[in-house]
Amino acid sequence: MNCLFSSPSADRIILRTGRDIEVSGNGCKTLCQIASLRRCSKPLEEKERRCRRCKDSRKEVTGRFWKNFPDISLDFKPRTTECIMDDACRRCIANTDRTIRRLESDLRELMESWRTMNDH
Structure with missing residues (x-):
């Protein structure tokens, strides 16, 4: 890999x-x-200490994705009460959300291609 x-x-x-x-x-x-x-799903560099502790950081969320692979029912909902929610947090959460949506979409495509391969 x-x-x-x-x-x-x-x-x-x-x-x-x-x-x-x-x-x-x-x-x-x-x-x-x-x-x-x-x-x-490669994690971004987390520059601030609070990011390393955040349960909604890209590293944490993608870590959960790979732990559950190929079953990915993450349904990402950020716990906004646990973070400061300044502009950096909002950008990070938006990036994480986009990443999870892309991973879910790509995994659906992968599963569909496996089904197609098995049908032939």
């Missing part, structure tokens, strides 16, 4: 272990889609 994270448009993957394994076609496409989800 780390290699796909940095090279998302791979047509084939060669896993070099005790026995080399080549993955291409639908398997490669699926792995690339998962890597794309991971790239999208």
